[in-house]
Amino acid sequence: xxxxxxxxxxxxxxxxxxxxxxxxxxxxxxxxxxxxxxxxxxxxxxxxxxxxxxxxxxxxxxxxxxxxxxxxxxxxxxxxxxxxxxxxxxxxxxxxxxxxxxxxxxxxxxxxxxxxxxxxxxxxxxxxxxxxxxxxxxxxxxxxxxxxxxxxxxxxxxxxxxxxxxxxxxxxxxxxxxxxxxxxxxxxxxxxxxxxxxxxxxxxxxxxxxxxxxxxxxxxxxxxxxxxxxxx
Amino acid sequence: xxxxxxxxxxxxxxxxxxxxxxxxxxxxxxxxxxxxxxxxxxxxxxxxxxxxxxxxxxxxxxxxxxxxxxxxxxxxxxxxxxxxxxxxxxxxxxxxxxxxxxxxx
Numbered sequence: 001x002x003x004x005x006x007x008x009x010x011x012x013x014x015x016x017x018x019x020x021x022x023x024x025x026x027x028x029x030x031x032x033x034x035x036x037x038x039x040x041x042x043x044x045x046x047x048x049x050x051x052x053x054x055x056x057x058x059x060x061x062x063x064x065x066x067x068x069x070x071x072x073x074x075x076x077x078x079x080x081x082x083x084x085x086x087x088x089x090x091x092x093x094x095x096x097x098x099x100x101x102x103x104x105x106x107x108x109x110x111x112x113x114x115x116x117x118x119x120x121x122x123x124x125x126x127x128x129x130x131x132x133x134x135x136x137x138x139x140x141x142x143x144x145x146x147x148x149x150x151x152x153x154x155x156x157x158x159x160x161x162x163x164x165x166x167x168x169x170x171x172x173x174x175x176x177x178x179x180x181x182x183x184x185x186x187x188x189x190x191x192x193x194x195x196x197x198x199x200x201x202x203x204x205x206x207x208x209x210x211x212x213x214x215x216x217x218x219x220x221x222x223x224x225x226x227x228x229x230x231x232x
Numbered sequence: 233x234x235x236x237x238x239x240x241x242x243x244x245x246x247x248x249x250x251x252x253x254x255x256x257x258x259x260x261x262x263x264x265x266x267x268x269x270x271x272x273x274x275x276x277x278x279x280x281x282x283x284x285x286x287x288x289x290x291x292x293x294x295x296x297x298x299x300x301x302x303x304x305x306x307x308x309x310x311x312x313x314x315x316x317x318x319x320x321x322x323x324x325x326x327x328x329x330x331x332x333x334x335x336x337x
Contacts, residue, residue, distance in 0.1 A: 069237055080245050087249055106250035173278075176277060218271065
């Protein structure tokens, strides 16, 4: 097997276990898209154009709540701000690549692909063409995400509304936080965010409650971090 | 929904992933900045999680016999111990169904 292909396959294999929870997430997203009535093309269109589960669900949720486009877009940006960290961390490994490579790799830089490829890059600093790992991991995520979206679209037209599947939005995001449940500071940040959003839902203008809650919680996170760094 | 909203959202999502890869030659974020960015999911996701659980369809606080609160607490407990994304989602969903269909919450 050619070396680049080997690295690409390694990326696919490394990311595969992380795809197990992605499948139900994608199905839930597809079902919710259909239940909110945006239609099959747009539900799939979001998965292809945005390719980010959290952003897609926030967009649907706020849109169905009649929120203005500007607030929706700022909320999508807030949800995505964690990707800035991914880009910064990976930049040293892929800074020599051509622009076209950087564009393709950015498009598929989702949480799961970042997690496994960053790990691979760290351990294989001197390997040539190691970016094929991210290509393999990223497009595995992309393919699984599109297939599970389509499954959800098909199911969404038959699943009865009484099942209350919109509750799975909350559960899915909850599940994305399980690794932080054991960290005391994260729990404080989570509570601030949740409480500000719940109280602010009715009183914050333009339904900008996600942004305001996230900013308040981030300020708390900054204060907690700075006090930590001072101590050391 | 308009396609333009989807395309703008796609561009924003892409730019958050692309900007640093495009601009930086090497990782310049210091430990402090990284630590703070690591809090981003904790700071944002609860703002999406809490309101649909605690508020009813009119936006009023609903704390009495609210099956979503009980189901979410159970999901958190299962998630804490199992550390499994799937177990968290499905324990919450199944307990929610049991509460609404068997106990008529």
